[in-house]
Amino acid sequence: xxxxxxxxxxxxxxxxxxxxxxxxxxxxxxxxxxxxxxxxxxxxxxxxxxxxxxxxxxxxxxxxxxxxxxxxxxxxxxxxxxxxxxxxxxx
Numbered sequence: 001x002x003x004x005x006x007x008x009x010x011x012x013x014x015x016x017x018x019x020x021x022x023x024x025x026x027x028x029x030x031x032x033x034x035x036x037x038x039x040x041x042x043x044x045x046x047x048x049x050x051x052x053x054x055x056x057x058x059x060x061x062x063x064x065x066x067x068x069x070x071x072x073x074x075x076x077x078x079x080x081x082x083x084x085x086x087x088x089x090x091x
Contacts, residue, residue, distance in 0.1 A: 002038065010038040015073040016051050020062070039072065048074060 002010045011033070018027040031047065033039050039047070048066065055064055055076055061084075064076040 004040070008040060009071060010040060011044065011072040012038060013072065014039055014044055014047055015069075016047075017073075017075045018055060018064070019075055019077045020059070021078045041071075044072060051076070 004010055013033065014031045016029045016031070020026065031039075052064075052066070061082055063079040063082050065079045067075040067077050069075055
């Protein structure tokens with residue numbers, strides 16, 4: 001694995017996979033760094049935050065948990081339905 005001059009890990013690509021509940025297709029995205037470019041851990045963290053925000057918009061009723069597979073590969077795995085405000089007020 002390439003490292004920066006300060007010893008931090010550098011990555012040429014990042015893999016993200018969304019694993020929804022059964023019956024829905026999984027989505028996989030591989031993001032490649034441009035020519036002569038790399039992703040740092042800080043860049044990957046920003047990418048994960050952006051992906052989580054997009055997942056919340058796309059699947060507003062579902063919870064997902066982040067499962068690290070490798071330093072540059074992550075799965076967002078379905079973790080059940082979200083409680084809505086109506087459900088909370090009825091309880």
